[in-house]
Amino acid sequence: AQSVAQPEDQVNVAEGNPLTVKCTYSVSGNPYLFWYVQYPNRGLQFLLKYITGDNLVKGSYGFEAEFNKSQTSFHLKKPSALVSDSALYFCAVRVGQGTPLVFGKGTRLSVIA
Amino acid sequence: EAGVTQFPSHSVIEKGQTVTLRCDPISGHDNLYWYRRVMGKEIKFLLHFVKESKQDESGMPNNRFLAERTGGTYSTLKVQPAELEDSGVYFCASSPQRTSGYEQYFGPGTRLTVT
Numbered sequence: 001a002q003s004v005a006q007p008e009d010q011v012n013v014a015e016g017n018p019l020t021v022k023c024t025y026s027v028s029g030n031p032y033l034f035w036y037v038q039y040p041n042r043g044l045q046f047l048l049k050y051i052t053g054d055n056l057v058k059g060s061y062g063f064e065a066e067f068n069k070s071q072t073s074f075h076l077k078k079p080s081a082l083v084s085d086s087a088l089y090f091c092a093v094r095v096g097q098g099t100p101l102v103f104g105k106g107t108r109l110s111v112i113a
Numbered sequence: 114e115a116g117v118t119q120f121p122s123h124s125v126i127e128k129g130q131t132v133t134l135r136c137d138p139i140s141g142h143d144n145l146y147w148y149r150r151v152m153g154k155e156i157k158f159l160l161h162f163v164k165e166s167k168q169d170e171s172g173m174p175n176n177r178f179l180a181e182r183t184g185g186t187y188s189t190l191k192v193q194p195a196e197l198e199d200s201g202v203y204f205c206a207s208s209p210q211r212t213s214g215y216e217q218y219f220g221p222g223t224r225l226t227v228t
Contacts, residue, residue, distance in 0.1 A: 004155075034216055036219070041221075042221060043117070043119075043204065043219045043220050043221035043222055044156075044204065044206075044219035045219070046216045046217075046218065046219075049216050090156065092156075098144055098161075098163070098168075098208070098210070099161075099169075100146055100148075100158040100161055100169065100172070101146075101148075101156075101158065101206075101217060102158070103148075103155050103156040103157075104155065105153075105154060105155050106155075106156075
């Protein structure tokens with residue numbers, strides 16, 4: 001069975017500092033990995049994905065993530081955090097095209113001015 | 114291009130009542146998914162339509178939940194009768210086709226509160 005772990009319920013970072021939101025996964029087969037963000041009273045917005053190719057993927061709003069197959073991780077990063085990045089972040093995985101996503105519990109990011 | 118829309122945005126009903134949630138996917142998207150997030154927990158898959166056919170309904174909790182997708186366009190999810198544990202946010206998502214690495218596009222969700 002597929003699973004995703006986001007080990008931190010909450011991440012606090014000062015504005016301007018780099019941020020990392022952690023994600024590890026467990027699948028049988030090649031994973032398709034995704035990060036979504038949910039702002040208050042909004043739906044899930046797609047940030048970035050890894051399907052194949054370069055392990056470092058860049059997405060919206062200056063975010064990036066690195067696929068590490070040996071560590072089965074897909075951590076989300078940003079070099080300089082903004083207060084507006086404060087939101088709930090979800091990591092998700094699926095195996096195979098068109099299949100449902102399996103989500104982590106989410107990590108709440110708080111960027112403090 | 115319009116995104117995925119869901120109606121209502123919020124519904125409060127009493128235990129034992131019926132509620133119907135609606136999802137309008139992005140036009141032309143064959144795949145439609147329903148997910149649910151119970152307070153503080155993971156977003157869980159409920160079911161997957163390809164056009165009007167149910168491709169996978171392994172996540173449906175029980176037979177109180179009925180999903181339809183008439184003509185392969187919008188979808189409805191009916192809960193009858195509702196129980197307290199059905200409370201949560203119900204998300205709908207769509208994606209264009211099966212044979213690609215497309216991400217799923219999510220709607221804003223329907224917050225269901227059963228009292």
